[in-house]
Amino acid sequence: MGSGGEERGKGAGFDGAMAAELVAGLRRSFASGRTRSHEWRAAQLKGIVRMIDEKESAIMAALHEDLAKPQMESYLHEISLAKAACTFALKEMKRWMKPEKVPTSLTTFPSSAEIISEPLGVVLVISAWNYPFLLSIDPVIGALVAGNAVVLKPSEVAPATSYFFAKVLPEYIDNSCVKIVEGSIPETTALLEQKWDKIFYTGNGKVGRIVMAAAAKHLTPVALELGGKCPALVDSSVDVKVAAKRIAVGKWGCNNGQACIAPDYILTTKSFAPTLVDAMKRTLEKFYGKDPLESADLSRIVNSNHFKRLMSLLDDENVSGTIVYGGQRDEQHLKIAPTLLLDVPHDSSIMKEEIFGPFLPIVTFDEVEDCIDFINSKSKPLAAYLFTKDRKIEDQFVKNVSAGGILVNDVALHLANPHLPFGGVGESGIGAYHGKFSFDAFSHKKAVLSRGFGGEAPARYPPYTPQKQRILRGLINGSIIALVLAILGFPRD
Structure with a gap:
């Protein structure tokens, strides 16, 4: 547990008995009722804001140690978004907490009815390594806004950020109701054996299935924030210079492609592909220089296992010949250059697996409609991107493409709007959060119907x-x- 003292990145022998004791303690804290008040919820959020303000440099240092993440990315994509989630919730929370009055019917006349949002109880948040600060604290914020007790299990693949949470977060929040458990598979397994009121997991589909199977034993509801191969369709009507910049920053400016919402591949027409490739090349050289491996603005690959996985995708004999830009690698420093590939075979691993790295295949078809058909032949993605000035194509894309979210003429920015739900569909996830959707994700909507003793209808007896x-x-x-x-x-x- 993160109340201090254990070896960095380790769970200090955390096992099933300790997990059971931890959950029992949290249930006692929750049963006391103190998490239910607006004052307690607001105090936790204000504590997190204070932590962000006072420990910003430490957060950035942890992110750089884990991923060599540039300070600009750390601030824009993690720190600022976490703080914004707190401030938005502090502004709106009282309104979210109010019972919602709803109409009644003639059948129940005379009566009144309302929906009360009540906290689920004790919840588990298992976070991911690629945005280890934001993807840990953002669901915790939602759980606290809804009045729950929480266990956070940060990713062991980002040990510096995990240690930061274990060491620092308890100084700013009520650590009788919020606990941090560090560790890897044994600790996660011990936690999943317990009965929770909800499990919120961010990661890949393989582990998502394990989480869901464990939750099923206790009929525990889950939210799964997964991923998938996010497509970006580029129509020839675009401003190609602007489109290239937005795609590039959404791909390589998001953790060097190690992001669930980064474009995984581009679709365009055969006639427009040369123009797009040239624009992408010029943009990448402008962003990261002639030797991108030396760029301080490019995150490294998280560890050697992921580096080797990515190299196996790129070195496939059916793929290596399709490289039109980039491909350089530095295994010692875990750096891989932004890489463009043109017309990769559809049956290659790089087109079947989520890349989660700096490779961007460009797939061409004769017509835009063929591109849409190709997207729909795959699993539903977490995000789908369209670049076009043609309203007919936009309408067709939005109507016919099923994805967790759609963004037209940009990449990734939809997650910054707290009024929009963020989550997947199908294999890209279950459930959504951000803004009020986070509050709803960790609340039970309790129906309450109230009648007096008048208005008797003898016909019912x-x-x-x-x-x-x-x-x-x-x-x-x-x-x-x-x-x-x-x-x-x-x-x-």
Whole structure:
């Protein structure tokens, strides 16, 4: 647990018995009722904001140690978004917490009805390594806004950021209701054996299935933020210079492609492909220089295992000949240059697996409609991108492409809008969060109907007569005329 002292990146022998004790303690804290008040929830968020302000340099140092992440990326893509999530929730939380009054029906007259958002209880957040600060703290923020007790399991693949949470976060929040567990597979397994009120997992589909199977044993609801191969369709009507810059920063400016919402491949027409490739080449050289391996603005690959995985994709004999730009690598420093590939075979591993790295295949077809058909032949992605000035193509794309989210004429920015849900569909995920969607993800919507002792309807009680049946049919059908006729004894036509 992150209350201090254990070896960095280790769970200090954390096992099933310790996990059970941890959850039991959190359940006692939750049962005390203190997480339910607006004041407690606001205090936790203000503590996180204070932590971000006071420890910004330490957060950046951890991110650089884990991923060699440039300071600009650390601030824009992680620190600022986490702080914005807190400030937005602090502004809106009272409104979210208010019971929602809803209409009643003639059947329950006289009555009042409302929906109450109540915290689920004790929840588990398992986060990812590629945005290890944001993807850890953002779901925790949602859980706290909704009034839950939380266990955060940061990714062991980003040990510096994991250690930061374990060491620093307890100084700023109520650590009787929020716990951090470091470690790897044994610690995660011990946590998954417990009964939770919700599990929120960010990562890949393979582990997502393991999480879902473990949750099923206790009928625990899950939110799975996964990924997939996010396509970017580029139509010839675009401003190609702007499109190239936005695609490049959304691919390589997002952790050097190690992002679930980074474009995984580009689709365009055969006639437009040379123009697009030239624009992408010029943009990449402008961004990262003639020797991108020396660029301080390019994150490294997270570890040697992922480096070797990526190299196996690129060195496939059916793929290596399709490289039109880049391909340089430095195994010692885990750096790989931005790489463009043209018309990679559709059955190659690089086109079947999520790349999660700096390679960007460009796939060409005769017509835009063929590109859309290709997207729809694959699993539904977390995000789908379209670049076009043609409203007909935009309408066709939005209508026919199923994805967690769609962004037109840019990449990744939709996740920065707290009024939009962020999540996948199908194999790219279950559930959504951000803004009020985070509050809803960790809340139970409890239906409450309230009646007084007046307004009795004898027709609902036995013995059931034809007259009573007519009255009840009128009630159920919601027809005032039918009800009045039934009460007066007139037959229905």
